[in-house]
Structure formats: structure tokens, C-alpha cells
Amino acid sequence: MKLPDQINRRFYSLKFRIILIFSIITFILVGIFTRTGYFYIKKIYLNQLEEQIILITGIIGSETNPDFLDFIPKAEYQMNSTREFYQKFLADQVAKTDLTHAFIFDDKLTIVVHSHQDTLLGEMDPQLTLHKTMIQQLETSGIAASSPFKGKDGKFYMWCFYRLNDDYWLGVRENVRHLQRIDEIARLFWIIGIVGILVTVSAGWILGFSVSRPVNRLVSFSKKIGEGKYEQPVPDKIKGELKELVNALDKMRNDIMQNQREKEEILAQVAHEIRNPLGGIELMSGLIREDMLKHGLDVTHVKKILDEVLVLKNQISTYLEYSRPVKAVHEKIKVRETINEILSTLNFAGRGIQVQLDIQENTLYADIHHFKQIILNLLVNSLAVLDKNGKVIVATKIIEGKFHLFITDNGPGIPSENLDKIFRPFFTTREKGSGLGLSVCQKLCEENNLSLTVDNNTGAGCTFIIQSLKE
Numbered sequence: 001m002k003l004p005d006q007i008n009r010r011f012y013s014l015k016f017r018i019i020l021i022f023s024i025i026t027f028i029l030v031g032i033f034t035r036t037g038y039f040y041i042k043k044i045y046l047n048q049l050e051e052q053i054i055l056i057t058g059i060i061g062s063e064t065n066p067d068f069l070d071f072i073p074k075a076e077y078q079m080n081s082t083r084e085f086y087q088k089f090l091a092d093q094v095a096k097t098d099l100t101h102a103f104i105f106d107d108k109l110t111i112v113v114h115s116h117q118d119t120l121l122g123e124m125d126p127q128l129t130l131h132k133t134m135i136q137q138l139e140t141s142g143i144a145a146s147s148p149f150k151g152k153d154g155k156f157y158m159w160c161f162y163r164l165n166d167d168y169w170l171g172v173r174e175n176v177r178h179l180q181r182i183d184e185i186a187r188l189f190w191i192i193g194i195v196g197i198l199v200t201v202s203a204g205w206i207l208g209f210s211v212s213r214p215v216n217r218l219v220s221f222s223k224k225i226g227e228g229k230y231e232q233p234v235p236d237k238i239k240g241e242l243k244e245l246v247n248a249l250d251k252m253r254n255d256i257m258q259n260q261r262e263k264e265e266i267l268a269q270v271a272h273e274i275r276n277p278l279g280g281i282e283l284m285s286g287l288i289r290e291d292m293l294k295h296g297l298d299v300t301h302v303k304k305i306l307d308e309v310l311v312l313k314n315q316i317s318t319y320l321e322y323s324r325p326v327k328a329v330h331e332k333i334k335v336r337e338t339i340n341e342i343l344s345t346l347n348f349a350g351r352g353i354q355v356q357l358d359i360q361e362n363t364l365y366a367d368i369h370h371f372k373q374i375i376l377n378l379l380v381n382s383l384a385v386l387d388k389n390g391k392v393i394v395a396t397k398i399i400e401g402k403f404h405l406f407i408t409d410n411g412p413g414i415p416s417e418n419l420d421k422i423f424r425p426f427f428t429t430r431e432k433g434s435g436l437g438l439s440v441c442q443k444l445c446e447e448n449n450l451s452l453t454v455d456n457n458t459g460a461g462c463t464f465i466i467q468s469l470k471e
Helices: 005-011 014-063 066-071 081-097 126-130 132-136 178-226 241-294 300-323 335-343 368-385 437-447
Strands: 101-106 111-114 143-145 156-163 168-175 331-334 354-359 363-366 391-399 402-409 450-456 462-468
Touching: 014 081, 014 143, 014 156, 014 168, 014 178, 066 081, 081 101, 081 111, 126 132, 132 156, 178 241, 241 300, 331 335, 331 368, 335 354, 335 368, 363 368, 368 402, 368 437, 437 450
Parallel strands: 354 391
Antiparallel strands: 101 111, 101 168, 143 156, 156 168, 331 363, 391 402, 402 462, 450 462
């Protein structure tokens, strides 16, 4: 499924990609450093704890004399001097070494002596069962430590076993109290990592914005150049490598403007050079026509010459208007009266074409001659494509504080492939068209702070839109 265009553009935007890349890299690094740091610290701590508990267990085990353990009664809670001796010995060792407790058990994993007096004796400890294999594999005076485990109280502990002889073992349990602190350190690492990610995202957003903002301004500037709006100011406050791009775009704009001016000057010179001979042809053809009329001769061919000369003169006038438009003199224009005046010169009614006016805003500040020429050209275009029962609607309204004028017809519309071409100079689909009518209209609009665009209607025909660029 395709993403909507706006989301798709944001997803592939430079700013979004910078933020995404920074966030991914930070997340990966934080994850690696956090987990690596946690396991490294945990390993060091457990190794030190294991060495410590093995050392302590070895000392206690070496000081424990197993020769009298067989004299301890097997019955639960039955005390004698031997059990009391070993119980006191273990209690003293626990107090000196800060162990949780120490005990002695037999080959059936039954505890026979415990450092705590109130501990139940004569029963097998389930925890010892879990380590039965490790216990039985110990040789006399052999020591082994278990992995940390969580007790019923939620705290971590570690066992260590010392084989006293063939029948008895010493067991101690150490509180791995600092393991929880290591877990807390790991959580602290994650919190620091999350804060780091947020800081990185913020830094990425700032960096992306600092890069994408000037790029967007340059894109907007280049679009204006592409639309022929060469008066746009060069984006300022852009430094570094992008400044070179600004200078290149500015040079490109100046080169285009210079090339455009040269073309317009050449066009004006050619038009002037053609206009003089055409005037001579028109004059001589008129004289020939009058002379032939005096002698009663057929002047059909001469009339065709004069008609073609008139067409050429109109095209030359269009070329001159495009290359060197008269400077606009803005004044208050009454839109309804001006449009009615233009309609009176066109034969819409004679062609069976209906014209409807919907003038909600009747005032526009522009050059009256330019405005008349723009409206006349647009209406003539509609007249050329409409058949009998055609319809033209001319409407004005204020939208978001700006003047809008719409000229809508129900003709064949404009082929979609030509919509972005019709305002280009010399583009035409008519056999005898100059290709400058709409280009002149657009240029005159720009002279009067107006824009001219076109859209095809949903049903039939198209709509030309004139919009003021200032409120």
C-alpha cells in the first residue's frame, strides 16, 4: 500500500532521514554499551564474590574437624555437647565472615548442624538437591561454588560447598546483595541511554532543520526561476557549501534573464523589420484594389492579400506586446462595467453562446488597458472552442483576502499533457495561432501583481483563474 504523498515526502525528507539515522545509531550504541557494561560489571563482581566465598569456605572447612561428626545424634533437635560445639563453631564463623549461614550435611543431603539454632535439622534441603551432582563430585577438601540464585525473600544468594570427608560436607550461603545494585546500575544505564536518544533526536532535528531549511528555500527559489519569476530575491543567510549553490542559481537566473532579454530584443527588431515591408505591401495592395474596382475587375485575390497582411500585422503586434509590454499604470477598475464593454465587442449571442456574470467583487487595482487585453484574449479563446449552446461564466470573489476572477467554459477543455505548456511562448495547437496569446496574458498579469493559472473542470471545459498576489 502506498503512503500518502505528504507522508511519503516527509518520510524521504532530508531532515527525517538525519533524525532517523542519528536515532538508530544512538539506540544501537546505547544498547551495546548498556548490555556490555552490565554483563562486564556483573561478571567482575561475581568472579570476585566467588573467589571470596571459596576462600572463606576453605578457611572454615580447614578449621572444621570432622572426626567427631559421627557422634552427633540423628534425631531432630536432639542436642548434645558435640552438636552444640559444632553449632557454636559455625555461628562464630558466620559472625566473623558476615555469611548468611553455614551448615554441615551428610551424604543423604540431610543437615546435621546449622549455624542458626532455630533451623530445622534432620531433613534434606531442596536447594542441596539442585546441586547434588556438583556436591558428590567433590573430593576431600575440594571446594565448589554455585551460580547466584534468587531466594524466597527475593534476594540473591550463592552456595559454596567444601567436602570434609567421605560422609560430610560443609555448606555456606552468601548474600549476593550487590547484584541488585548492579541491576539498578543497568536500569540507570538505560535511563541515560533514553536521555541520550532524546538528546540525539533533538540534535538531529536541529541539524536536519539547519540543513533542510536552506535547501527548501533554494528549491523554492529555483521553482520561481522555472516559472519565469526572475524578480525573486536571492535567499540570504545561507553559508558554507550551500552558498556556492546560491551563487550558481543566481548566475543561472541572470543568464536566463539576459538570454530572455536578447530574445525579446531580437523579436522586437524582427517585428519592426517585417512591419515596414508589410505596410508597403498593404498600401500597394490597397491601391491595386481601388484601381481594379474602377475598371470593374474581380478583387478577390487582392482582398485575400490584404486579409493575410492584416493577420501578419496582428501577430507582429502580439510579438511586440510580449517582448516589450507597456509599463502598467495602476488605477481603480470597475470590473463589471469593463467586462460588459469587452463582451459588447464579441459576438457570443450570434454564435448561440450564453454568457453569465457573477460579479461579487467589482473593484480591482490594475492597468485598465492590460486588464482589457487579458480578459479579451481569454474570452476570445473560449469563443474559439465553443459550439452552439456553449456557456461562459465570468465570476469574481474575495478568497482569503485576495481578489479572484474566474472565466469558466464548458468546452472540450485542455488536454492534460498540455496544461503545463499553454503559457509557454510560441506553444499553440491552432494552425494559425502565434502561440503568444496566453504568454502575453500571463506577462501582463505579472506586470499588475496578478497570477494566471488554468484548471480543467470536473465535467467539461476549463477555468482560467486570475488572482491578486497582494491583499
